[in-house]
Amino acid sequence: MDLGMREWCHAIPKIELHAHLNGSIRDSTLLELAKGLGEKGVIVFEDVKHVIMKNGRSLPECFQLFDLYHILTTDHETVTRITKEVVEDFAAENVVYLELRTTPKKNEAKGMTKRSYMKAVIDGLRSVDTVDVAFINSSRENCLESAVSSSTHGKIERKRIFIRLLLSIDRRETTEAAMETIDLAREMKDFGVVGIDLSGNPVIGQWETFLPALKHAKDLGLPITIHCGEVPNRKEIQAMLDFFPQRMGHVCCLEDEEWRRLKSLKIPVEICLTSNVRTERVPSVEFHHFVDLYKAQHPLVLCTDDPGLFSTSLSNEYYLVAVTFGLNKGDMLQLARKAIEHVFADNGVKQYLTEIFEDAQRRLGLQNMHHIP
Ligand SMILES: CNc1ncnc2c1ncn2[C@@H]1O[C@H](COP(=O)(O)O)[C@@H](O)[C@H]1O
Numbered sequence: 618m619d620l621g622m623r624e625w626c627h628a629i630p631k632i633e634l635h636a637h638l639n640g641s642i643r644d645s646t647l648l649e650l651a652k653g654l655g656e657k658g659v660i661v662f663e664d665v666k667h668v669i670m671k672n673g674r675s676l677p678e679c680f681q682l683f684d685l686y687h688i689l690t691t692d693h694e695t696v697t698r699i700t701k702e703v704v705e706d707f708a709a710e711n712v713v714y715l716e717l718r719t720t721p722k723k724n725e726a727k728g729m730t731k732r733s734y735m736k737a738v739i740d741g742l743r744s745v746d747t748v749d750v751a752f753i754n755s756s757r758e759n760c761l762e763s764a765v766s767s768s769t770h771g772k773i774e775r776k777r778i779f780i781r782l783l784l785s786i787d788r789r790e791t792t793e794a795a796m797e798t799i800d801l802a803r804e805m806k807d808f809g810v811v812g813i814d815l816s817g818n819p820v821i822g823q824w825e826t827f828l829p830a831l832k833h834a835k836d837l838g839l840p841i842t843i844h845c846g847e848v849p850n851r852k853e854i855q856a857m858l859d860f861f862p863q864r865m866g867h868v869c870c871l872e873d874e875e876w877r878r879l880k881s882l883k884i885p886v887e888i889c890l891t892s893n894v895r896t897e898r899v900p901s902v903e904f905h906h907f908v909d910l911y912k913a914q915h916p917l918v919l920c921t922d923d924p925g926l927f928s929t930s931l932s933n934e935y936y937l938v939a940v941t942f943g944l945n946k947g948d949m950l951q952l953a954r955k956a957i958e959h960v961f962a963d964n965g966v967k968q969y970l971t972e973i974f975e976d977a978q979r980r981l982g983l984q985n986m987h988h989i990p
Pocket residue numbers: 637638639640679683684718719720721785787788816817818819844847892896922923
């Protein structure tokens with residue numbers, strides 16, 4: 618097969634570990650929801666339309682926009698709908714494993730609790746009908762028939778995507794609310810919840826507020842990923858490194874000493890190129906810390922963060938790396954495959970993903986490539 622680099626980045630199997638549900642909504646859906654609320658007089662559609670379609674966004678603008686998104690997606694049916702669409706969109710670009718994160722939300726006016734919000738998300742996963750969705754832990758989902766037989770021997774023609782969920786703590790939340798999220802995550806382990814995320818506006822909230830909940834999660838054996846260093850806050854960055862989570866997102870504003878610690882601790886990094894450029898955390902892809910970490914063979918994984926908000930896709934993030942840093946097709950496939958090591962799902966799922974990548978290597982014509990470790 619002779620594919621161009623863009624087609625190659627689309628065709629290879631990919632693993633997405635850092636995507637926020639509400640940041641992944643299709644523009645067309647946002648516009649439709651805004652129109653509906655405009656007609657009801659809840660918002661002024663013309664004002665909102667302009668904001669949704671805008672391309673460049675500063676970091677503070679992103680969080681204003683999320684507040685708007687949350688007005689648009691505030692009932693259970695809409696949460697179910699956006700979940701279904703987001704899964705379909707990732708599957709369409711050959712994402713084979715998606716760790717989707719979202720902040721469980723309470724909304725008394727809509728009769729919504731954190732638990733019912735998550736039930737609406739699960740309903741969304743269940744309602745996907747264009748691809749096979751495997752989302753319950755592998756002991757329950759009967760998923761481990763050979764990955765190869767499903768894709769090459771024609772037994773199952775449909776695409777399959779594995780979904781796991783991370784529950785996010787928003788930095789605006791209290792310790793008590795954060796604790797509630799951890800307890801919900803524990804309760805939902807059998808429904809594909811595999812870990813915890815700390816996110817939200819990085820200039821809001823104190824590390825000490827979330828620490829008890831994060832410690833509680835750690836005690837329960839729930840893996841944790843933390844948005845770290847989106848703004849230069851030395852004390853917090855150091856405390857986050859001390860906490861030693863399983864993964865970190867962004868890590869943009871680190872000082873030399875903190876880079877050294879991150880590297881010596883080997884904490885895997887979720888790299889979000891377009892997000893960091895759009896929000897002006899880095900001047901351009903060329904100057905992104907990806908290249909330093911990649912050269913240092915630091916564990917990392919390419920992610921989108923908010924593909925809807927930043928008008929990107931995981932394939933596009935791979936393509937940006939290939940063209941900016943001159944990586945070849947083999948390098949890109951290897952980079953994609955390395956992500957298996959950092960998923961929060963169990964070994965059964967990891968084995969399945971390994972088979973998917975071995976099969977892709979055969980199918981896409983890289984038989985003669987050196988063995989990918
Ligand atoms: C741009 N970089 C970022 N930095 C920090 N937090 C971010 C983020 N992008 C998204 N979120 C977090 O994810 C929420 C939206 O998805 P959910 O409602 O949870 O599905 C945002 O409200 C914010 O808390």
